[in-house]
Amino acid sequence: MSKQQNTQLRTPPDTGWMLIFTCWLLAAAGTLGSLFFSEVMGLKPCVLCWYQRIFMYPLVIIFLVGLFPLDRAVSRYALPVAIMGWCFAVYHYLVYSGYIPENLQPCSEDASCAEINLELFGLITIPMMSILSYTAIILLLFIFQRRTQS
Amino acid sequence: MKKISFVAAAVVLLLAVFAMATYLYNSQKADDANANAQKNNSVLERDYSPILGDKNAKVTIVEFFDPACGTCKAFYPFLKGAMEAYPGKIRLVMRYLPLHQGSDDVVKILEAAHQQDKFWEILSVAYETQSAWTRHHVARPDDFWKVLANTKLNVEKAKQDANSAIIEKRIQQDIADARKLNVTKTPGFFVNGKPLTQFGSQQLKDLIEMEIRSNY
Numbered sequence: 001m002s003k004q005q006n007t008q009l010r011t012p013p014d015t016g017w018m019l020i021f022t023c024w025l026l027a028a029a030g031t032l033g034s035l036f037f038s039e040v041m042g043l044k045p046c047v048l049c050w051y052q053r054i055f056m057y058p059l060v061i062i063f064l065v066g067l068f069p070l071d072r073a074v075s076r077y078a079l080p081v082a083i084m085g086w087c088f089a090v091y092h093y094l095v096y097s098g099y100i101p102e103n104l105q106p107c108s109e110d111a112s113c114a115e116i117n118l119e120l121f122g123l124i125t126i127p128m129m130s131i132l133s134y135t136a137i138i139l140l141l142f143i144f145q146r147r148t149q150s
Numbered sequence: 151m152k153k154i155s156f157v158a159a160a161v162v163l164l165l166a167v168f169a170m171a172t173y174l175y176n177s178q179k180a181d182d183a184n185a186n187a188q189k190n191n192s193v194l195e196r197d198y199s200p201i202l203g204d205k206n207a208k209v210t211i212v213e214f215f216d217p218a219c220g221t222c223k224a225f226y227p228f229l230k231g232a233m234e235a236y237p238g239k240i241r242l243v244m245r246y247l248p249l250h251q252g253s254d255d256v257v258k259i260l261e262a263a264h265q266q267d268k269f270w271e272i273l274s275v276a277y278e279t280q281s282a283w284t285r286h287h288v289a290r291p292d293d294f295w296k297v298l299a300n301t302k303l304n305v306e307k308a309k310q311d312a313n314s315a316i317i318e319k320r321i322q323q324d325i326a327d328a329r330k331l332n333v334t335k336t337p338g339f340f341v342n343g344k345p346l347t348q349f350g351s352q353q354l355k356d357l358i359e360m361e362i363r364s365n366y
Contacts, residue, residue, distance in 0.1 A: 017153065025160060032168045040172045067157065 017070045019144045023078070023137050024063035030056050030133045037126060048092040052130050055085030059137065072148045075141040082141065086134035092127040180347035186332050187345045193327040194340055195243045198320055200269040203233055203241035208365040209358065212243045214328050214338035217260060218250040218289040222337045223277040228351055232358055239362060244273070246324040247336050252289035255312070257321055259294060262311035268303055275301055 034053055037043045045053065059081060066074030094100045187194075194212050195201075211229065215222040233240045246257040256276065263272035275297065276283075283293035298305055311317060328338065331345070339346040341357045342365075 021157070021160075024157075025164075028161075028164055032164055036168060036171060036175075040175055064157070068154065 014070075016072075016144055016147055017067065019140050019147070020063055020066055020070065020074055023140050023144075024060065024067060026133050026137050026140075027056060027059035027063055030130070031060050033129070034126075043126075048088060048095065049126070049130075051088040052085050052092065052127075052134075055081050055088065056130075056133070059085075075145050079138065079141050079145075082134055082137045086131070086138060089127060089130040089134050093131055096125070096127060176348070183332060183345045183347050187340060187343055190327075190330045191343050193330055194343060195245070196320070196323060196327070198264075199324075200244045200264050200273075201241055202244075202270060204238045205241060207239050207241040209236070209240045209361045210243060210342055211240060211358065212245060212340040214245045214247040214324075214331075214333045214336055216247055216249050216253050216336040217256050217273070217276040218248075218253045218280065218284045218287070219336045220280070223280055225337050225351065225354075226273075226277055228354070232355070236358075236362055239366060240358070244269075245327065246321050247328045247333060247338065248289075248321070248325075249336055250284070250287055250289050252291060254321065255291035256283075256289050256294055258312040258317050259291065259298070259308060261317045261320055262308040263303055265311050265317075266304055266308065268301075272298070272301065272303060 031053075034045070034049070034056070038045050059078060062078050062081065063074065065071070066078070091100070195210075211232075213222075213225075213229070229242060233242065246261070248254040248257045260269060260272060260276065263269050276294065279294075279297045282297060283290050295305065295309075298308070328334075331338070331340070335349075339354055339357075341354075342361045344357065344361075346354055346357055
């Protein structure tokens with residue numbers, strides 16, 4: 001029995017599982033990070049931030065359910081959600097970098113989407129972190145899809 | 151490692167990082183607030199500020215308030231209770247910080263009442279009737295004047311005083327001092343110059359009791 005346990009311990013979790021686990025980790029970190037900005041630092045989320053949150057938060061649950069046991073169809077459900085969030089993140093990026101004029105974007109007075117509230121190391125902004133997380137999740141899901149198809 | 155414990159470990163790690171970051175951020179912010187309050191200690195009160203309690207009391211509570219603010223109203227009986235619990239040991243200094251729309255006119259009325267030595271009386275009336283002269287977080291000075299008709303305040307004189315340059319100047323001074331002291335929300339409390347960094351009635355109680363213990 002102990003031999004069996006040993007082999008189980010030594011076997012690394014399969015790559016597909018690790019891919020979805022990484023997706024879950026990204027979504028969970030994004031969720032907690034955004035909550036840190038709004039609840040701890042008191043930065044008011046603008047309208048576009050809210051739409052990105054709406055698509056990020058459920059991914060934590062979707063990926064977690066897809067991990068136990070590993071569901072090969074998880075990307076079918078997670079990918080559309082992640083792509084929606086990615087679109088909002090890119091739109092937000094275009095708004096605050098000035099490609100889309102401010103008067104065209106649907107923001108209220110108290111928290112402007114075009115205003116940059118936080119810059120880490122002088123270049124990383126909150127919308128940029130959002131784009132990066134969504135892009136990474138989408139790429140990992142594509143890789144997962146290819147691996148499971150073959 | 152089993153997959154489930156792997157994920158559980160990740161959850162614990164993420165939450166620990168979150169809690170740690172929250173703790174570090176809050177203690178850094180509290181340090182900054184304390185340093186800033188110490189630096190601007192001289193603007194905590196002005197010679198015109200309404201003061202309640204014994205002038206020799208060794209514990210001074212400064213409150214930046216907005217008469218239209220519901221939480222300020224809720225804290226008022228709490229402050230009165232603290233002053234009753236430690237008679238002669240606490241003095242309360244009120245500073246104006248009209249953040250609600252329309253509140254600037256209401257604090258002018260309070261300062262006009264102050265000139266008739268009726269600040270505390272009219273402040274109590276303002277809190278008691280708050281729902282009658284505020285609607286959707288907007289203060290309505292006209293409705294407040296209607297309430298004041300039933301009080302001992304000389305309304306004629308108060309109306310003149312409320313529009314005077316001296317009162318305007320005092321209100322602007324209080325707002326400028328609040329900005330210097332980094333007070334962006336009401337109520338904003340300082341106890342013997344120490345800002346209330348974690349908001350809550352228990353935290354305020356602890357801060358007051360700490361100052362009572364170290365001064366008496």
